Amino acid sequence: MNYKSINFQKKLEKFDDLWAPKVIGEMNDYQFKVVKFAGDFVWHKHVNTDETFLVLKGKMNIEFRDGKVTIEEGEMYIVPKGVEHKPFTDSECHVMLIEPRGIVNTGDAGGELTAENDVWI
Amino acid sequence: MNYKSINFQKKLEKFDDLWAPKVIGEMNDYQFKVVKFAGDFVWHKHVNTDETFLVLKGKMNIEFRDGKVTIEEGEMYIVPKGVEHKPFTDSECHVMLIEPRGIVNTGDAGGELTAENDVWI
Numbered sequence: 001m002n003y004k005s006i007n008f009q010k011k012l013e014k015f016d017d018l019w020a021p022k023v024i025g026e027m028n029d030y031q032f033k034v035v036k037f038a039g040d041f042v043w044h045k046h047v048n049t050d051e052t053f054l055v056l057k058g059k060m061n062i063e064f065r066d067g068k069v070t071i072e073e074g075e076m077y078i079v080p081k082g083v084e085h086k087p088f089t090d091s092e093c094h095v096m097l098i099e100p101r102g103i104v105n106t107g108d109a110g111g112e113l114t115a116e117n118d119v120w121i
Numbered sequence: 122m123n124y125k126s127i128n129f130q131k132k133l134e135k136f137d138d139l140w141a142p143k144v145i146g147e148m149n150d151y152q153f154k155v156v157k158f159a160g161d162f163v164w165h166k167h168v169n170t171d172e173t174f175l176v177l178k179g180k181m182n183i184e185f186r187d188g189k190v191t192i193e194e195g196e197m198y199i200v201p202k203g204v205e206h207k208p209f210t211d212s213e214c215h216v217m218l219i220e221p222r223g224i225v226n227t228g229d230a231g232g233e234l235t236a237e238n239d240v241w242i
Contacts, residue, residue, distance in 0.1 A: 002188065
């Protein structure tokens, strides 16, 4: 059989839209998604699940109601379920999200930055 | 509050033993583990879960009964549940494993390469 690894850079070259996660793999009922961030996202939370941000290139921040975290290339951060957060960056940043299938990017907030879910590349 | 990202390289500098995954974070009931591979692991499978291998440094291979895959830095591979596999490397490789809490490294095979489970660093 022909087995093939999943290359993050090659997946990231396939799209340019911001804040729009693309699925690159599934493990049980969890999905791996790559996404490009630049500027400010919206405040939101995911009521039923933790959410992992793994930085592939650049640097991102997550603001919380009582602080913030900066995540650089080669680092990750796991936002606990129910915790309000607002991702933002100073310049374009490439990220892998890991979370259960079916999670919408804007969580409970909705709005115009809500991306189509379960888009595979 | 003081929020802190998880840096893969800093975690990897904390140990030298091979084939012994160390937990660096949890997302719901899943764990992120870093591990150093060199040489040959044992044939095994995980009956109840998929398993993700994400290469942080170097290059690893996974042999299957009917083929193999090579995973380089910046790539990942998800081994489906129940599929027999044997990781091996030509030289030392640093990997992040992502899988449910409680999964033992040698799966159904056991043996001397079975590592202590749920060791946090």
